[in-house]
Amino acid sequence: MAAVDIVGVRKAFGATEVIHGVDIAIADGQFVVLVGPSGCGKSTLLRMLAGLESITDGTISIDGKVVNLVPPKERDIAMVFQNYALYPHMSVFDNMGFSLKLRGAPKAEIDRRVKEAAAILDLDRLLERFPRQLSGGQRQRVAMGRAIVRDPKVFLFDEPLSNLDAKLRVAMRTEIRALHQRLRSTTVYVTHDQIEAMTMADKIVVMHDGRVEQIGEPLELYDRPDNLFVAGFIGSPAMNFLPGRIEAGAGPRFVSDGGVSLPLVAPPGGVGSGIDGRPVVLGVRPEHLHLADEGAAAEVLVVEPTGSEIQVFTKLGGADVMAVFRERHRFRPGDRIRVAPLPGQIHLFDAESGRRLVP
């Protein structure tokens, strides 16, 4: 177990820089999820942590020791790959015991530790099998077993669940989480699935184009996204955005480009005076819209019931807006409804920089 510190890390392949200075502090025993769209550099960062890629600039330290030039085998880390990377010519037992064998551990100890890990992961009866004789979920568990057996300082996962079907993915999610609660080892987990990030993480790092957009606890990111990117990335269905302006007056109002006008209720500190007339983007989550007589008029386009809720796609002042209701309203396409955000549940972003404004 160890803390991991990533300071000012950059990575360039040839002339193209793909990671532009990343700082992340990971406390001992924390479960950190790196999340972001495809190609944002998550895998590259993880591979630098593992020692599989060189570090162009900045430092990575594990347990207080800078490991920039330390080869992977001496970093005491374990990594679970997306395609599991099980050795096809070795049995499950040998796969799990390989690293110990390389280290020259006595046979009895290898046997004991592999059996222990197998018991944790429910692999006891599969130890003699070869990877090709296992199902996807079982392979996944063997890959994790291989990591557990080593009892490393840090666990690294690179999209370990993306090859599994939806149901198994949910089950494995819980399993990995339970495993972490049991082993309490520092974990860095890469995914592009924000639900996976929300459900598993102690701390989420949202990455975009080789930069860190925001670091925080899952609900913090959900409640107070720092910028438009995080706001749109975290949460499902995604947040609605309405571009517009703020008009200070008797009570400050938001007026969208499409003419929708909403009162800005909450901010007691007041919307700063400089903000008057400035172009902003108002964000509101679908689940924070409710039916209200004083709300803005929207036209229902599509209604999708999921059972627990209904998702309603609407046109609100020229913008596409989605609303989610837990009540079973019987809307039809073409209906006109009036919706308004719940008080205090709106987000304002600067239209130019994408930064969060108050509140």
Place this chain on the structure above:
Amino acid sequence: MTDATPQRATEPGVARDGPARRGRGGDEGEGMDYLVSLPRRVVTVYLPLLVFLFVLLFPFYWMVITTFKSNEELYDFKDFSPFWVVHPTLHNLHKLFFETHYPIWLWNTMVVSVVATFLSLFCAVCAGYAIERLRFKGSRLVGMAIFLAYLVPPSILFIPLSTMVFSYGLFDSKFALILTYPTFLIPFCTWLLMGYFRSIPYELEECALIDGATRLQILVKIILPLAVPGLISAGIFAFTLSWNEFIYALTFISSTTNKTVPVGVVTELVEGDVYHWGSLMAGALMGSLPVAVLYSFFVEYYVSSMTGAVKE
């Protein structure tokens, strides 16, 4: 449950072949429906196969019957059919094994081929792995250069090589062949193995690297076990090439007891303009048997390495 789909798949076949096809309605097609009906199958599959087999096997047949023919029978087309043996005899084999140095030639060929093959495989594994996986500067270039080396024909190369063989004092010894065969075996095996190494997922190596393996351990414990089919086919190829090699063996060896089978047979069983056809053919037959046996043992590996990659 699967019944419905294959039936549907054969529908176009039914339409094209008309009543004839309909008559044998029980036949199940499996996708390649142009091969389905019997007449079609005969034309597209069996006939070409037969022609191919004939072309391939007839020389062997000729070799076998000539081996067991007496000279009278061999030279008399009028009284004896050239395609059949009437009075089989072991005379030719006896002459080959007891009146020439054939057993020694076999032994020489075996030693030279086996040693040259292993030597070449060892070098090819190192070279192929380094070029494919170590990503050093200019690795592509080296790969190309090795391939180009393979393209230089032995009939040109044997002249400079003979100078070298002479100056090392290797002339007329097995080492002359053992050390020159790799000049064409290594490039060939390297290329074959490079393709095979490329099919092994990179992640396996990275995983082993994290597990604490050194490069050498990765090569020995991960790559080589997975490349066994590739090694076997490269080995078979190398073995066959050295077994049949002629030019170097002819140039670098002079004494009878150091010759290999291909050279010994044509130099010792042709005296002036007298061809000892029976023994020649016997020599060729006996010489091709070991290779044939080798192939038949490993044919499965060999095919899989030509067609497939590593599957997890």
